[in-house]
Amino acid sequence: MAEDIKAKLEQYRTAPFDARFPNTNQTRNCWSNYLDYHRCQKALDAKGVDTAPCDWYKRVYKSLCPMGWVEKWDGQRDDGTFPGKI
Amino acid sequence: MAHQAHAYHMVDPSPWPLTGAVAALLMTSGLAIWMHFNSVTLMSLGLVLLLLTMYQWWRDIVREGTFQGHHTPPVQKGLRYGMILFITSEVFFFLGFFWAFYHSSLAPTPELGGCWPPAGITTLDPFEVPLLNTAVLLASGVTVTWAHHSIMEGHRKQAIQSLTLTILLGFYFTILQALEYYEAPFTIADGVYGSTFFVATGFHGLHVIIGSTFLAVCLLRQVQYHFTSEHHFGFEAAAWYWHFVDVVWLFLYISIYWWGS
Numbered sequence: 001m002a003e004d005i006k007a008k009l010e011q012y013r014t015a016p017f018d019a020r021f022p023n024t025n026q027t028r029n030c031w032s033n034y035l036d037y038h039r040c041q042k043a044l045d046a047k048g049v050d051t052a053p054c055d056w057y058k059r060v061y062k063s064l065c066p067m068g069w070v071e072k073w074d075g076q077r078d079d080g081t082f083p084g085k086i
Numbered sequence: 087m088a089h090q091a092h093a094y095h096m097v098d099p100s101p102w103p104l105t106g107a108v109a110a111l112l113m114t115s116g117l118a119i120w121m122h123f124n125s126v127t128l129m130s131l132g133l134v135l136l137l138l139t140m141y142q143w144w145r146d147i148v149r150e151g152t153f154q155g156h157h158t159p160p161v162q163k164g165l166r167y168g169m170i171l172f173i174t175s176e177v178f179f180f181l182g183f184f185w186a187f188y189h190s191s192l193a194p195t196p197e198l199g200g201c202w203p204p205a206g207i208t209t210l211d212p213f214e215v216p217l218l219n220t221a222v223l224l225a226s227g228v229t230v231t232w233a234h235h236s237i238m239e240g241h242r243k244q245a246i247q248s249l250t251l252t253i254l255l256g257f258y259f260t261i262l263q264a265l266e267y268y269e270a271p272f273t274i275a276d277g278v279y280g281s282t283f284f285v286a287t288g289f290h291g292l293h294v295i296i297g298s299t300f301l302a303v304c305l306l307r308q309v310q311y312h313f314t315s316e317h318h319f320g321f322e323a324a325a326w327y328w329h330f331v332d333v334v335w336l337f338l339y340i341s342i343y344w345w346g347s
Contacts, residue, residue: 031196069196083199083206 005053012056015063030065031084033057034073038086093158095150102143109135144303148320152312162319169323173330176293180334183289184341187282191346198277202346207279208271209347215266216343219259223332226255230301230325237308240315249305252328256298263291283342290334297331300324 021029037057044051061070076082090096109132116129151157157165191202199205210216229252236245267284274284304321307313313321 027196028193028200031200035200073196083197083204085199085201085205 002050002052005056009055009059012059015060026064030061030069033061034065034070035084035086037061038077042086093160095156095158095161097150100143100146102139102146105135106139106143109133109139148307148312151319152307157317157319162317165319165323169326173326176330180286180289180337183282183286184337187286187342187346190278190282198279202279204277204279207276210266210270210343212339212343212347215262216339219262220335220339222255222259222262223335226252226259227329227332229255230328234321234325237313237318237321238315242308245308245313246305249301249308253298253301253305256294256301256328260291260294260298263287263294286338286342290331290338293331293334297324297328300327 015029015033018029020032034057037054040054040057041051044054073082073084077086112128112132112135114132116126116132119128120126194200194202194204203209229248233245233248233252236242236248272280272283274280301324304313304324307320312318
């Protein structure tokens with residue numbers, strides 16, 4: 001399982017087609033992966049397990065999201081004003 | 087003495103369309119003056135002129151129809167078409183606000199937390215006062231129908247009672263809604279939730295007040311024997327308008343209060 005994830009991450013070039021977000025507007029795709037990464041981090045940290053699987057979501061959102069959005073959301077998370085549910 | 091050889095109403099010259107247009111001009115420019123120069127004088131003047139226009143124009147129509155007999159069947163048919171078209175235009179008016187609500191709530195943006203209701207908004211419980219409001223308006227739809235049948239059957243006292251009850255229910259709704267507005271945990275400035283909620287329900291409330299006023303005028307006319315069992319279009323128009331207001335509330339309740347909570 002962990003080897004598959006490492007292999008996937010090594011082969012990563014850019015975010016693959018995600019059928020959940022078929023249209024030109026990929027905002028939801030970026031948002032969803034940003035949330036999933038941080039939720040994954042929080043959940044696996046709580047269990048005390050290796051958080052490597054979470055890196056997939058990180059790669060995807062880093063490929064898709066405008067940097068300004070990521071910086072804004074990171075800032076909001078630090079301030080405690082991030083509107084998403086993590 | 088010359089008589090018309092047709093059943094239509096060639097209206098005598100009247101100043102009220104002009105005063106109405108002037109009122110519209112003063113209110114709109116007055117609104118701009120209020121926003122930029124902090125003066126309500128022009129807008130207030132326009133409002134007063136509007137109220138005077140409405141009072142005198144509709145008074146004249148009552149005189150022409152009830153006292154002078156100008157509202158023959160074809161004329162009444164035209165009035166019916168007119169009211170139906172007006173209500174249809176109001177349907178489209180509200181359609182726009184429902185569009186705005188669904189646009190924002192079906193695909194909530196990241197700024198809202200990607201969810202609806204947005205993060206941080208505590209919605210009103212749809213099964214508390216809003217449900218009571220629904221019952222009040224539905225009941226008022228029953229009482230206005232009761233009033234209509236009373237008029238058609240020539241039961242004067244019952245018509246007055248049921249029409250009064252309808253108006254009281256309308257007032258009850260307005261008071262309840264005003265209290266809800268006062269107590270609400272969110273304001274119109276609270277993002278797109280606040281905007282869509284208060285603009286849609288606010289315009290609805292305004293229409294409840296307009297409808298109640300229309301019914302009240304009908305009550306005054308009924309007391310003064312204006313309506314016959316065959317001819318009472320003013321009342322029918324008020325009843326149509328009132329049903330329209332009720333239906334808009336039902337859509338508001340289902341969409342914003344219930345689904346949107």
